[in-house]
Amino acid sequence: MNRINEILEGCKQNNRQCQEELYRQIYPAMFALCKNFFDDNHDALTALNNGMLKVYKNVGLYDSAKGTFFNWSYTIVRNEALSLVRDKKQSTFVELQEDAVALPEGNPFKSLEWKDVYVYLGKLPPVTRAVCSLFYIEGFSIKETASSLSIKEGTVKWHLNECRTRLKRIFESSCQL
Incomplete structure (x- = not known):
């Protein structure tokens, strides 16, 4: 044994x-x-x-x-x-129409080392980080992510876009250093 x-x-x-x-x-x-x-x-x-x-x-x-x-x-x-x-969960979610936000393309974490992924995730707001973790790291679908966090699919898409926007700014500022 x-x-x-x-x-x-x-x-x-x-x-x-x-x-x-x-x-x-x-x-x-x-x-x-x-x-x-x-x-x-x-x-x-x-x-x-x-x-x-x-x-x-x-x-x-x-x-x-x-x-x-x-x-x-x-x-x-x-x-x-x-x-x-x-x-x-705070009731400050931005509720969007289902088709109001396009599904973000590409995984912003694809080219990073795991230790770096956790550093960058830590710089995101809690709900955006949770959505990002479930979708990009855990491999949940948008529907599964929405269900897991008890939010609407449009809100998940908004958080994914917010994640990509914030990470782009973080990546750009770290490259300028």
């Missing part, structure tokens, strides 16, 4: 040492995921911890035949982060 399976068995039995070891192993990746959705480290950590509580609570439901444990826990933590984004 490999170490991750031993840890998971311990987690199923509520072994605190196994839970801590699991947390320490997946913390860096899960925290980076949560930072995609929040400016504040506290909010990112809240989403991560809420997600990990769900992981611990439901670890008995994990089925290795359906995929890796990392992907299973990643999905739980991502969904928990999205729930927190929805809960914190």
Whole structure:
């Protein structure tokens, strides 16, 4: 039995040492995921911890035949982060007609290193960053992104255009330095 399976068995039995070891192993990746959705480290950590509580609570439901444990826990933590984004959502969204904004072309992150992607994402407003992360990084469709964040598709398109506009300014200003 490999170490991750031993840890998971311990987690199923509520072994605190196994839970801590699991947390320490997946913390860096899960925290980076949560930072995609929040400016504040506290909010990112809240989403991560809420997600990990769900992981611990439901670890008995994990089925290795359906995929890796990392992907299973990643999905739980991502969904928990999205729930927190929805809960914190301010009612200041710009609602647009469905066809008022054209779908942005190209992925502004395509040519960047992963570490740079997170730096540039951190410079965007929280909702725009969340939309950008779901669409460009997680590969969600516009409809899935809208559904996940409980906003309209036109609003998603607006945030994608806003993302591209802001990133263009950021890229241009960093090239001039």
